[in-house]
Amino acid sequence: MDTTVIIGNGVAGTSAAAMLRRNGYEGAIKLIGDEVALPYQRPPLSKAWLIGSDRPKPTLLRPLSFYEDNRIDLMRARKVAKIDRNKRRIRFSDGKTTKFDSLILATGALPRRLDLQEADLKGIYYLRDLGDAAALRQALNNPSCHEVVIIGAGVIGLEVASAAVDRGKTVTVVEVAARAMARVASPVTANFVTQKLKNIGVQFLFNKKIDGLGAADHHVSSVNLGDGSQVKADLILAGIGVIPNTELAEAAGLDCDNGICVDQDMRTSDPKIFAIGDCARGTNTFASGKLRMETVHNATTQAQIAAAAICNKERPAPVMPRFWSDLKDIKVQTVGVATGYDRVRSDASQDPLSLEVHLKSGDRLVAAEIVNLPNRQSALVEEISLQVSPDTR
Ligand SMILES: Cc1cc2nc3c(=O)[nH]c(=O)nc-3n(C[C@H](O)[C@H](O)[C@H](O)COP(=O)(O)OP(=O)(O)OC[C@H]3O[C@@H](n4cnc5c(N)ncnc54)[C@H](O)[C@@H]3O)c2cc1C
Known part of the structure; x- marks a missing residue:
């Protein structure tokens, strides 16, 4: 049976496993992570987790039943020590090995x-x-x-x-x-x-x-x-800041440059190995040059792309990057990528707690930022999409 091994069970790796099944992948999926906990969301760790008197619980990405129901072999507290590209297998730190047909690196990043x-x-x-x-x-x-x-x-x-x-x-x-x-x-x-x-x-x-x-x-x-x-x-x-976790990829001889280098399908320099999430660096339709993004939205988007490539499906349409941050009662959201802009237009609304900022390159809106205006997000996504070339919408 065809086997896809995913190293890293953060939001990128877990989403990739889910997307493989959603795309009809029938092979075995091994989702490996070195943490003990069931895969969880990181954003609450710097927000709700630190506030409040009750002892917080991790916010799980999916319930345990999800992995069973979708025949995803969730391997927790297992560290991968090596990728053997010639033999198409990985070696765990305890010396055991497992074979792969496709491999997804979703190894994330480590704090600097x-x-x-x-x-x-x-x-x-x-x-x-x-x-x-x-x-x-x-x-x-x-x-x-x-x-x-x-x-x-x-x-x-x-x-x-x-x-x-x-x-x-x-x-x-x-x-x-x-x-x-x-x-x-x-x-x-x-x-x-x-x-x-x-x-x-x-x-x-x-x-x-x-x-x-x-x-x-x-x-x-x-x-x-x-x-x-x-x-x-x-x-x-x-x-x-963080440092992308490229150790395994570098040791395996994959191209790395401030992240694991990937093409538009999230393929690394080895066509059977993909990289997604915080550890991957590649191009993005909505920005010039190569970039590595550290957002939940980027991790899930790239997971969809890699899963489609493994299932020989058409590459999903580009999705505009999005990010949010919650600072007590200040919700900051961004859409698009804030690079290559030369004009900034801001509208402080009647409400002193909210703000909308447009980042433009000439007359073209390339990105926007909103504070405490969550209802504006989808309109701004639409507005920026209308201004990029039709093949990237
Ligand atoms: C405190 C905090 C708050 C955040 N808040 C926001 C927010 O508000 N909005 C937002 O968009 N983003 C936020 N982010 C960023 C977002 O969480 C990350 O972009 C996202 O988690 C990246 O997912 P990932 O799966 O690529 O990597 P990770 O979540 O880092 O997962 C990688 C996993 O791989 C494991 N791993 C690595 N190497 C190996 C190995 N050799 N063997 C086995 N396992 C391995 C790691 O232990 C880890 O569990 C926040 C991040 C943090 C830390």
Whole structure:
């Protein structure tokens, strides 16, 4: 029987398994992940998970019955150590092997670690998986935790900042760049969100390089800035981006360049091996050049494409990229890819909590950002779609 092996059971891998079955794939599907938990959603880990008094439960991607009903062999707590392309098989870390006809790499990404001498002090947290979220939540619950420093004003940093301030902590965000959300949003949206977070008590330090960390009893006590100043810290959350998990692909000799290189069908440089989700880098109809996206929407879209290719079905029509972030009562949504724009038009609505931003290249709308206007999303998707060439709609 034909076998598809999927390495990584996050949203990309799990969606690919589901899409294979939806496309009528009759072969065996092995969905392998090194985490113990049933496949779960990561977005709540920096949002609902950190707020509220009840002990949170993981938000499952699918119930256990889904895997049984769809004959998906869900292999949890199993780490793949090697891909043998010649023999078309993978080897687990315990030495066992399994064969594949098609292989999907959905290995995700890992948080970038602080490059500081004091980086292994106690009190420093990262946020990627359930274990990280449980540890962070516990640390925030500690009554002696008052001063929280977030390193990095990206989406995860800001989400944790808003949760921590909600829990009564003194929160300072330290960012080396001149503004927040530099990778995901225009300056207009970023400044709007920054101001809203300032209003609820989050402090921001932009253009600040970190020189080192102060410690007391092997626990972090301060963040020392390049200008000689210090910020007190009982807890640090480092949200300084992720590194695509390309280790297996690189060792197998697949082309990698800030991600596993893929074509329009999500095929790697080996036609029987696909890569999807946070670990994959390729072209996108709605952006120029190659890019690697780190969103749930991208992971599920790419899963559909890879599944169609494996089932010899027509490639699905391009879907416009989408992203959301929840910062307490601020919901930020983006549509399209915010690159290659030269004009920004913003409409602050009557409601001081909402905003709509249009990013244009000449007269063409290439992307849009909305804050607290969820009902506008589909209209904006439509509007941008109308302005791209007919074959990409
Ligand atoms: C805290 C947090 C909040 C987020 N919030 C949002 C949001 O609001 N909106 C949004 O759009 N996106 C959000 N994201 C991003 C989104 O969750 C990711 O883009 C998405 O999870 C990527 O899915 P993936 O399947 O590609 O990778 P992952 O979810 O990282 O899954 C990869 C899996 O593969 C496993 N794996 C790796 N190597 C091996 C191996 N050798 N053997 C076995 N298993 C292996 C990993 O352990 C992991 O379980 C958030 C991410 C985080 C961490």
